[in-house]
Amino acid sequence: MNDRNRHSDRNRPRQGGPGPEGFSDGRLVEVHSHIARDKQEPAQGFSMTPIFVVFLFCAFGFWAGLYLTRNSRGFSASAFDLDAPVASASVGPAVFEPDAAKGEKLYLANCAACHQPTGMGLPGAFPPLANSPWVAGDEKRIIKIILVGMAGEVEIAGAKYNGNMPNVGAALKDAQIAHIATYVRSAWGNAAEPVMDVSVAEVRKALGSRGQYSPKEILEAHPLGK
Numbered sequence: 001m002n003d004r005n006r007h008s009d010r011n012r013p014r015q016g017g018p019g020p021e022g023f024s025d026g027r028l029v030e031v032h033s034h035i036a037r038d039k040q041e042p043a044q045g046f047s048m049t050p051i052f053v054v055f056l057f058c059a060f061g062f063w064a065g066l067y068l069t070r071n072s073r074g075f076s077a078s079a080f081d082l083d084a085p086v087a088s089a090s091v092g093p094a095v096f097e098p099d100a101a102k103g104e105k106l107y108l109a110n111c112a113a114c115h116q117p118t119g120m121g122l123p124g125a126f127p128p129l130a131n132s133p134w135v136a137g138d139e140k141r142i143i144k145i146i147l148v149g150m151a152g153e154v155e156i157a158g159a160k161y162n163g164n165m166p167n168v169g170a171a172l173k174d175a176q177i178a179h180i181a182t183y184v185r186s187a188w189g190n191a192a193e194p195v196m197d198v199s200v201a202e203v204r205k206a207l208g209s210r211g212q213y214s215p216k217e218i219l220e221a222h223p224l225g226k
């Protein structure tokens with residue numbers, strides 16, 4: 001019964017729609033004026049950006065700024081240097097670990113051309129580091145030699161040298177020198193304590209811009225066997 005009622009509804013003229021004889025004149029005018037009113041006014045140029053888009057853009061800019069300040073490590077040039085101390089609070093204070101394996105790589109790149117990969121040096125030209133009392137004992141001796149170099153007559157392991165070692169360490173970082181010294185002091189029969197980066201920093205500061213040592217000067221400051 002309900003179904004039949006709905007069917008009969010369909011044939012009834014809808015309110016506002018055309019009657020059986022179409023629209024009356026008055027209704028036509030009314031409908032047209034509606035349509036004319038709903039049309040947008042023609043405007044020049046672009047429509048205004050909705051205010052919430054502007055707000056979103058500003059919010060994004062603010063977030064990006066925050067992100068950069070927090071994660072750029074002060075835009076420091078060493079941000080991607082694995083040996084550089086990490087100053088971020090989330091990582092905690094950097095702890096330096098003297099690393100003989102890193103030291104070996106650095107030794108091969110910076111020292112081995114003269115002292116040889118075996119640490120044996122070259123007779124008459126470059127003194128050996130293997131079993132050298134110059135390498136053992138007070139770490140300041142080897143740090144100083146690496147930082148400013150050494151030139152002059154010297155007798156090492158029963159052989160005379162009058163060579164010229166440049167200031168190889170001037171171009172290296174404290175941590176790199178500490179790794180090298182740690183390696184040299186533990187390789188080829190040497191058995192001395194590892195060296196920390198802060199020790200290198202201290203010596204570097206104390207040396208300032210002084211030039212090469214003579215063997216005599218070094219031995220006066222740091223006698224062998226100590």
Ligand code: HEC
Pocket residue numbers: 107110111112113114115125126127128129132133134135142145146150151152153154156161162163164165166168169180184215
């Ligand atoms: C260009 C060659 C050269 C390079 C590179 C070089 N040295 Fe030397 N080194 C020498 C010479 C030459 C002497 C001896 C200086 C003298 O006769 O007064 C010496 C002396 C030393 C001594 C003291 C003497 C000894 O045999 O124990 C140490 C320690 C040393 N060098 C370590 C290093 C380390 C570590 C490096 C790398 C960071 C290095 N050297 C790079 C040439 C070099």
